Amino acid sequence: MEPEEQETFEKPFNDLPPAVIVLALLIVGIEVVLQLANAGIIGGPRGVGWRIAAIEGYGFSSAVLDRVLTQGDYSFDILRRFVTYPFINVDLTQVAFCAGLTLALGKFAGEFYGGTMVLVIYVLTSIVGAIAFGLAVEGRVPLLGGFTPVYGLIGAYTYALWLRLGEAGEKQIYAFRLIGFLLVLQLLFGLIFGSTSQWVAELAGFAAGFAMSSLLAPGGWAALLARMRQRS
Template identity: 70%
Template sequence: MSEKPINDLSPVVIALALLIIGAEAVFQLANAGLVGGPRGVGWRMEGIGMFGYSPAVLERVLVQHDFSPDILWRFVTYPFINVEIVQAAFCAALTLALGKFTSEYFGGLKVLAIYFMTAIVGAVIYGLLVEGNAPLLGGFTPVYGLIGAYTYVLWLRLGQAGENQLRAFQLIGFLLALQLLFGLIFGGGQSWIAELSGFAAGLALAIPLAPGGWALLLHRLRERS
């Protein structure tokens, strides 16, 4: 029996990855002079200016009460604007992998909700806590949101198997340690604030969105008591 293509990935997950890959492909083609002509070299900066997010965006919303579309869409478009091809590749690959795992449990539409809601939460927390105007770009924040949702699924399954449920947090612990190491070696910004916020939001959202919702969580907690 032949395997189905790309492991039956949810169309929603494929669409998210294609948005990341497609945007980066346009930037790479423009840099190579294949599209956009002489102006194409600056398309990435124009994309950041039109679709990127920074603390100034949140300030416009909270202080100036600017709810125009070109401000609000930045809360959900910044994950698709990466600073370089390596970041885009990692974000696309992790979105496909984690999207596959989570969509098998939650379904495609709920994964879409988790992706964008964690992107928004991460952006808001980043805007509240980060001083200055350093941009928040790339899909790592909602990827960490998917990791949060996947962690909850692992926590439930380990509980069903009677195993140590703290093992569910090994993945996020490993990623944070790796990120800390890279930050010490290469110097890092403050995007970890958004990413950790995205993880916490994904973990919290997974509870009501999981089959069984809060009732399932309470049942699992009673079983342990």
């Protein structure tokens, strides 16, 4: 391979923050293990039940939040579920979308906020989404998959775009076109295939990603204080 070709091939991967690569590898890697176990290639006869065990051990539901709020259960087994559920997906389609969007949005967010901040946004929006889901959805309906933190990254992307449009003197409302399109698409899918309660966590994740980006963006805290002084 010629040097120029090799550089062209490697550059897209080199541009990705390490945190984003790790997140995508976790999403894909865990699903690969579960698929191999389900096929009986690893884990033996018990491998077929690994996905159910993963959902029960690492998934989230309102029952988890209830144990924290009503019983004061802050054990590791309970608290870990607020951040582990995004890595337990329900099928290959969800895995493909979550991994692909994490890479794409993580690359952009990493360029604007920095690689460490991408990981912070991913984790915090997962937690906020889980809390919102736990408060709004009753019963043991599980919250699974990486769409909640993906929506958090969309919130961060929207905020960055909102700032850039403002600096360019353009209408900042255009920054919300992506989330608007996704919500309409989700509504259509819900009408066709039936809706789930996951949208509560996803919308909360988006709102949290947008809100916290005002502080995590370069100079964000100083800019926020300046805007507050102007309004006061």
